[in-house]
Amino acid sequence: MRLQSAPQPRNGAAAGVIVIQRAHSREGLSRGNPGDRRHGTALPFAPAGADASRRGLSQDPLERHSHEPHRHTILITGGSRGIGRALAEALHDRGNQVIITGRDRALLQAIGEQRPGLVALPLELGDPASLADLAEIVHARFPGLNVLIANAGISRPENLASGHWDDFDAEAIIDTNILGVLRTVATFLPLLTQQRSATLMATGSALAFLPLASFPTYCASKAFLHSWLVSLRHQLRHLPVEVLELSPPYVQTGLTGEAQATDPRAMPVQEYVQQVLLKLERGDHPRGELLLEPDQARRWAERDGTYDTLFALMNPA
Numbered sequence: 001m002r003l004q005s006a007p008q009p010r011n012g013a014a015a016g017v018i019v020i021q022r023a024h025s026r027e028g029l030s031r032g033n034p035g036d037r038r039h040g041t042a043l044p045f046a047p048a049g050a051d052a053s054r055r056g057l058s059q060d061p062l063e064r065h066s067h068e069p070h071r072h073t074i075l076i077t078g079g080s081r082g083i084g085r086a087l088a089e090a091l092h093d094r095g096n097q098v099i100i101t102g103r104d105r106a107l108l109q110a111i112g113e114q115r116p117g118l119v120a121l122p123l124e125l126g127d128p129a130s131l132a133d134l135a136e137i138v139h140a141r142f143p144g145l146n147v148l149i150a151n152a153g154i155s156r157p158e159n160l161a162s163g164h165w166d167d168f169d170a171e172a173i174i175d176t177n178i179l180g181v182l183r184t185v186a187t188f189l190p191l192l193t194q195q196r197s198a199t200l201m202a203t204g205s206a207l208a209f210l211p212l213a214s215f216p217t218y219c220a221s222k223a224f225l226h227s228w229l230v231s232l233r234h235q236l237r238h239l240p241v242e243v244l245e246l247s248p249p250y251v252q253t254g255l256t257g258e259a260q261a262t263d264p265r266a267m268p269v270q271e272y273v274q275q276v277l278l279k280l281e282r283g284d285h286p287r288g289e290l291l292l293e294p295d296q297a298r299r300w301a302e303r304d305g306t307y308d309t310l311f312a313l314m315n316p317a
């Protein structure tokens with residue numbers, strides 16, 4: 001399987017928001033069977049060559065039983081707005097089964113109505129019961145989930161020198177950007193490892209590699225994710241789960257407020273997502289890192305001896 005480049009007709013199945021009724025405990029959910037792990041398979045977003053090399057050996061239930069061999073089942077947290085939403089729509093346009101989450105139920109309802117076939121589910125990452133509810137639905141309705149995009153995140157500026165800084169925003173950022181991602185991965189990794197091949201992508205930031213000092217906890221949260229994903233990738237190296245780190249630049253979304261969505265210094269979200277999809281299609285993510293070219297300088301600033309110079313450019317004295 002690989003990401004299709006040509007848009008496909010969308011699934012006409014009934015869409016919309018599902019109001020979750022919790023009926024069973026999380027423990028009752030179907031879990032991954034370590035004995036069922038398969039090795040050496042091509043991954044959902046792998047380039048064409050890697051895919052073709054093992055196509056004849058396919059034992060993928062999706063490929064054997066589906067008329068749409070390229071169809072992935074993709075869960076995107078934070079898929080109701082911004083980058084997650086644009087990714088969701090682009091992947092949905094390509095014929096994939098896409099499930100998005102967000103906190104705003106009215107918005108989820110509207111998205112579900114606009115896009116038949118796209119499933120929109122509520123999720124509050126700070127509420128363990130909410131994640132358990134989501135897991136229950138996904139296990140029951142989408143047991144073939146093979147792509148998880150842990151994308152939900154928040155960003156807030158903090159002035160640590162103000163004399164009245166408290167850790168309220170910092171805790172919210174850590175809870176969403178770090179613990180939220182860890183909880184999401186913990187919840188869905190067993191299902192991903194059940195698939196013949198799967199992809200787990202988490203959204204970090206180009207600021208993981210060089211901080212914008214006015215967003216100290218935000219940048220640190222993304223640096224945490226970078227390190228954690230390196231370890232996760234290593235630990236999963238013998239399992240057919242590809243671990244990707246998506247590190248966006250400054251993109252026109254509402255992440256820091258309305259002004260960002262139209263800030264001419266930020267990249268239009270559609271343009272960013274098109275570039276991301278191109279890289280996914282080409283398998284252009286060395287070491288699992290998906291960064292645009294202009295951000296490579298920041299990524300390698302330590303190695304290149306340019307860290308202090310670039311930091312000073314980003315954070316004027």
Ligand SMILES: NC(=O)c1ccc[n+]([C@@H]2O[C@H](COP(=O)([O-])OP(=O)(O)OC[C@H]3O[C@@H](n4cnc5c(N)ncnc54)[C@H](OP(=O)(O)O)[C@@H]3O)[C@@H](O)[C@H]2O)c1
Pocket residue numbers: 077078079080081082083084101102103104107123124125126151152153154155176180203204205206247248249250251252253254255256
């Ligand atoms: N835009 C940029 O410049 C930029 C740059 C680098 C990295 N990123 C990263 O990209 C990711 C997406 O950001 P974005 O720019 O698309 O922001 P956005 O437009 O504000 O979207 C954020 C999404 O995350 C969801 N979310 C936030 N807190 C949540 C929580 N506690 N529980 C569940 N869902 C929650 C939001 O849902 P609701 O709003 O419906 O609650 C929304 O769908 C984030 O991880 C961000 O750090 C963005």
